[in-house]
Amino acid sequence: MSAFFIDPFVDIFSYPAFFLEVLIGGLLAGVMYSLVALGFVLIFKASGVFNFAQGAMVLFAALTLVGLIDLGAPVWLAIVATIAVMVTLAMSIEKVVLRPLVNQPAIILFMATIGISYFLDGFGQTIWGSEIKTLEVGIPKSPLMVGEVLISRFDLFAGLTAGVLVAVLAIFFQKTRVGRALRAVADDHQAAMSVGIPLRTIWVIVWSVAGIVALVAGIMWGSKLGVQFSIVLVALKALPVLILGGFTSIPGAIVGGLIIGSGEKVAEVFWGPALGGAIEDWFGYMLAMLFLLFRPQGLFGEKIIERV
Amino acid sequence: MFYREAGQFKTSYAADQAIFPILQDRIFVAFLLLVAFVVVPVVANEYWLSTILLPFLVFSLAAVGLNLLTGYCGQLSLGTGGFMACGAFAAYKLSTGFPELNIVVVMLASGVITALVGVLFGLPSLRIKGFYLAVATLAAQFFLLWLFNKFAWFTNYSPSGVISAPPRAVFGDFFVTGPQATPAGKYLFALTLVALLALAAKNMVRCRVGRSWMAIRDMDIAAEIIGIRPLTAKLSAFAVSSFYIGVAGAMWAFVYTGSVEALAFQIDRSFQILFMIIIGGLGSILGSFLGAAFITLLPIFLSNAPNIFGLSISVDTVSHFEFMIFGALIVFFLIVEPHGLARLWQIAKEKLRLWPFPY
Secondary structure, three states: OHHHHOHHHHHHHHOHHHHHHHHHHHHHHHHHHHHHHHHHHHHHHHHOOOOOOHHHHHHHHHHHHHHHHHOOOOHHHHHHHHHHHHHHHHHHHHHHHHOOOOOOOHHHHHHHHHHHHHHHHHHHHHHHOOOOEOOOOOOOOOEEEEOOEEEEHHHHHHHHHHHHHHHHHHHHHHHOHHHHHHHHHHHOHHHHHHOOOOHHHHHHHHHHHHHHHHHHHHHHHHHHHOEOOOHHHHHHHHHHHHHHHOOOOHHHHHHHHHHHHHHHHHHHHHHHHHHOOOOHHHHHHHHHHHHHHHOOOOOOOOOOOOOO | OOOOOOOOOOOOHHHHOOOOOOHHHHHHHHHHHHHHHHHHHHHOOHHHHHHHHHHHHHHHHHHHHHHHHHHHOOOOOOOHHHHHHHHHHHHHHHHHHOOOOOHHHHHHHHHHHHHHHHHHHHHHHHOOOHHHHHHHHHHHHHHHHHHHHHOHHHHOOOOOOEEEOOOOEOOOOOEOOOOOOOHHHHHHHHHHHHHHHHHHHHHHHHOHHHHHHHHHHHOHHHHHHOOOOHHHHHHHHHHHHHHHHHHHHHHHHHHHHOEEEHHHHOHHHHHHHHHHHHHHOOOOHHHHHHHHHHHHHHHHHHHHHHHHOOOOOOHHHHHHHHHHHHHHHHHHHHHHOOOOHHHHHHHHHHHHHHOOOOO
């Protein structure tokens, strides 16, 4: 019992610098989850589709980028080309999958995105091969010492990127014409259509934006783990982040990521030994589930109003 | 021409409420059961029995279980793999801990244990709905697998973490697990269990419990207002569904593969079974079987297709192609018939009634 209730706190208070290091590492790792969760939120907000293929899109974007760089393209050109590929992908998903499935129940659309995810996994690996590739886009990797605390420079960079990304998305959503249309669609499909917002164009835009977010996440995760199939599994890690923050909230994705990431790391390091280790696998889910018991719509989700 | 219900008058409520109200259907089902029980064990070879029919039966049972929860009660669950693992490990602990216990009892008891676990993880469903619940059930998936992986007690301290089914007989020499068991014996055992449980499921969804599930699925607040308790309805759905899935997991470990590790029940398994009920048809027992058949046969067909057409492609490419075709087919099916294969079967029956004189 003491291993569970007392020892971890003793450890935390006797080595505050170490605790801080774990905490910061966790927060920064959480930002990496947020990057993937952002894509989910964007699509859920605008089209009510729970896009399970986000993980596959991350892998596909990373594979395409690495493939193009390996073919000899300069990094900037490869990134531009990958963005073009992701936009094309968004257009074809809208045309082939979403349009025929308009007005179907949400679970059918969810299954369709799982279908897309299988397709993309197979497609990406058929074209670019399935061996692990390293992605080098010049992100510094050496650790940084701040006082007694060791911080990974790479994670810091990832955190900054996520911050910039969220800022850009916020400006895009709040200040531009398209962004306003996106918010209108998110609010009410029919009302948006009735004031003349073209729903299909909006969907293409939002899937493209999600594709670009997937590319950013792909670059980050690809540089961290190498571009390989297991990146898809990162999407699973993003799910508790998503429900903790609320499906419809961009800040929620970030805050959820921070909570899950830090909670997971702290729990693993300080409580893991008492429970046999590797509790990272499920800790995020349990945390999110317990949290939802008190707030079923997540941290920043819209209040669920039910009418008969 | 032959499929007409003209002249078949129902003179009692019992006849009107029968599972198969039409004589031709009864004959067809009786014929199907006859083929399944008598002809198949004699005719089919070992390959068919143990690599196609057995997994099909196990998956059907799991799909029926998930369909009760997701299709009938409307609670989306992604924890199927975890519950299957729970059934498998419960069966293992029971049969090694109490060697004198009959295998049938072990199977059912492991189902009951899984049902209890299912109720525990179903508790959040009283507060959480929809996709939030789906993600919350992932907690069950990851937590249960971690549990079986980490704690050696569950595997009787086997160093590899693999559990092997001890040889057990239903009666006398009729072994259904272990090396003495014949594929035909295993098949018959699984078939009997699945047929009985499917019949029970079919009856359950027609009676009060099933109706309360469907009311909850269609609109839970309205159901609550007309006097259905969400607590009992939702938790009973979780319990019954987990029971089925647990038995399926026990069958997977004991009858189908014989030895298994927790990794066999990863999240992919949950998705696979979810696919089955969606392709087969949500809210249809028949659909669970059709979906299970489709998802079991498709990969076998896809991996054999290049040989059939005389193409030689590397194994790697084949597996990637399989992924692609699998994904594309799922999307295709959802677009063509979102209500699944069960609906196609219904349409076919309607057409058949008029055939060959449609006017």
